Amino acid sequence: MTDHTSLLALWVATRVFGTSLWVFDLVFFLRMLLFIKAAMKENPITMMASWTAALVIVVEKYKTRDTSPERREYTSRGVSVLLYVTTVLLFSFYTCNLISALTVGKVSPPFTDLKGMYESRTHTFGFFKGSAMEEYFRTANDGLYRNIWNDMVKPNYDILKKDIDENIDMVMAGDHVSLEVRPLLLKEYYHCGLMILPGLYFWKIMTWPMAPDLPVFPIINHHMYALAENGVYDKLHRKWYPRDLDCETTDMKALSFPSVCTAFIVLLAALLLASICMVVEIIAYRKFNYD
Incomplete structure (x- = not known):
């Protein structure tokens, strides 16, 4: 947003x-x-x-x-x-x-998560058209995601775009929230005019192709989740995908x-x-x- x-x-x-x-x-x-x-x-x-x-x-x-x-x-x-x-x-x-x-x-945002966005109804909501996100919202059993699809996405299905540039343009043009892939957003499209809401949605650390009965799967899965919970993954993520703009530095600031x-x-x-x-x-x- x-x-x-x-x-x-x-x-x-x-x-x-x-x-x-x-x-x-x-x-x-x-x-x-x-x-x-x-x-x-x-x-x-x-x-x-x-x-x-x-x-x-x-x-x-x-x-x-x-x-x-x-x-x-x-x-x-x-x-x-x-x-x-x-x-x-x-x-x-x-x-x-x-x-x-x-x-x-x-200025504080009118909401901080998907539940607050759905309750406030001050913004439109969208994501990458035809992606796994669309399928997830369409077939969700969870009440929140199903309600978001039925009440916010489905009536305005035309606002879903297949180009992330168009989604970012909609965010910058008005009251619109776009659900994007965080690493891609930070690496290619982030600038100081955007606000990333806190929270984790559909987070997958990495996809590992392996047989379902492989003995090392629980071990790898455990350590990958531990890296995410301890903040190591986010630290490395910020190092790998640094922001080009320093949004904390402005040319003119009021006195503290x-x-x-x-x-x-x-x-x-x-x-x-x-x-x-x-x-x-x-x-x-x-x-x-x-x-």
Whole structure:
């Protein structure tokens, strides 16, 4: 069936790092630089300073300020306000990231096995036409497989194809599930747009032509099943049929929850400190302004 996880990751990243938010940050930063540049024109010493130098001079002046009447200048108060607003902006930005990380999760498939597919009826179902799978579903004694054939496959028999390429195209085109041979699918047709549902159906490790009364048959059968149950067969299978695409690596990903939470806590502390500094600055300004 179709995998929408990669599309969801792209949507989350677009939501978190929206274009409008970046434009707002850029405009706000440019306004801050223009304000500082304009403020520097009041000081002849820094008249010819570049924007970067002006920013450094104002910040250093703000850090080394004293309680003289020069404290009443608008430059220092403007820098205080801008630093405070910048902290609030960053805090709001990472708060949006945190909310996104908490509320937006991965898309889960509507079902995880054949029984869930039959009960949900949200997808059509098919397999290789004229294969042993068709015969198995047609003559199945099991209720689930017989019901799938009677209710899902038989009324839509025309969707069964004799070409695996057509089956994959149907899966990618819409809500369709195709039962395929796993080794062949992984080797020739798998890509990141497909989702392989967990579960084993009609699994045969290998066909061994031998006489039915051969003494070694139970031994070989036992060890082949043991290899499958212990995971050795799947490990060798992944080695023999590697996937050409790494579906875990994407060009753009949203921030993970730990990184967002860490930034949120740090910026929360910075916001509290900035708020305290602003209160102290207002009290000090009023005291020296009216004394």
